[in-house]
Amino acid sequence: MSPGPRPETQTPMLCLRDVDAFYGRAQVLFGLTLDVGTGEALALLGRNGAGKSTTLKSIMGLGPQVRGAITFRGRDIVGLPSDEIARLGIGYVPEDRRIFRDLTVIENLEVGRRSPPDDASGPPWTPQRLFDLFPNLATLRNRRGDEISGGEQQMLALARTLMGNPRLLLLDEPSEGLAPVIVEGMARAVAEIKAGGVSILLSEQNLAFARAIAERAAVIEHGRLRYAGTMAELMADAAIRHACLAV
Template sequence: MGPPALTFNTLKTAAPPLAEAGLGISGLAAERDGVPVLFDVSLEVGPGQAVALLGPNGAGKTTTLLAVMGLVRVTAGRLTWDGGALTHQPPHRIAAAGIGWVPEERRVFAGLTVAENIEVGRRPGRPPAAGGDWHDARLAELFPPLARRWRQRAGLLSGGEQQMLAIARTLAGNPRLLLLDEPSEGLAPLIVDQMAAALATIKADGVALLLSEQHRGFAETLADRLVGLARGRVVEGTGDGFSR
């Protein structure tokens, strides 16, 4: 028998509270392809907050996001969502609980239009965060370049427009927590500024954000807290902006 469905009730009762609302990570250890990558990572992200994971390639930023999404093996520690157990749940139940994943390298459906890509992300019946439903008109307002290309195939978009589309597609499912892997990677400075403004709007509407970043200026503009990772562990220092 598999793990119980990740319903509202099981989220509230399956485990002692780590965080009453939002995402809690405590003592997390995880591995990829049998190789240990994370060691004792702890952090929390509340509704309407943004936490940025900073560190070089190989630090464990992406693996942390994958662990939250149930896409790598967790070997120790706890993950909670709104106070209930998230650890070892399968990805489809984690997504159904209101957690959205925006992977690195965009991964849009090149042969589908912008509108069709967004429709793929719909999750009928999922209640939205405090700011309300992410319907087409609202997504077009959030990302004006997409509004001008609504009926064009996604493969014809620029890199920045594809990143906007990847986020819009995930928002269409009304997540309450958005996991973003390197959202500013490879983008021109003007697009980075537009992306930061859009994510700030999403955060202001009550969506929690956990993002991995190497672009420190982007992270500092958006995040309420910066968490530094090195070799799979949270690192601390004075004056570097890192925090547990």
């Protein structure tokens, strides 16, 4: 299935080719193929249990056994330890957030600090830049992780990952469980991060949120790619949306 139009000169940031993933003997992903281009955001959509989180964990080397090819900037990353994958420039925000509850907001950010790559395109992330991006966090900088709301924890988890200066962000349902006004702020922040040149693979069930960020979408159903194309084409394809999404 074609992943949609893109300038041919660009090497994709991330490529999955015929990826199978297993938990023990249970196969969860079946021949998944997708690309994320440089500076692009791709939405990975699908119902509960479709395999969105498994896809992100497979990329990060966190759990599933993987068969097939996963390359990041042309380099095969299957089988590498997850901390090495992170060091290559992939930032991962898991669905369960995993901030340090007994550290303050600013301490959480410092834990995530990592030097930018030598050939980084933009300025490195600093707590101040992140407070500009997430104004709520600025006023909470000395609060402990367990003293802030779920939405604030989600912002902190993303901000902490950005302190690692990733080239590619893997976001696992960042809008899940958040109040609508917080979702709006999150969408604005993610769009701004993307505008700064960071590539994004966004797992989502919230189509409105995904549309605000991604120009292309991949829809998976029971671990298989069912649709790949532009977000506009997906919006015009009611059959796929009704078959594979909760809309």
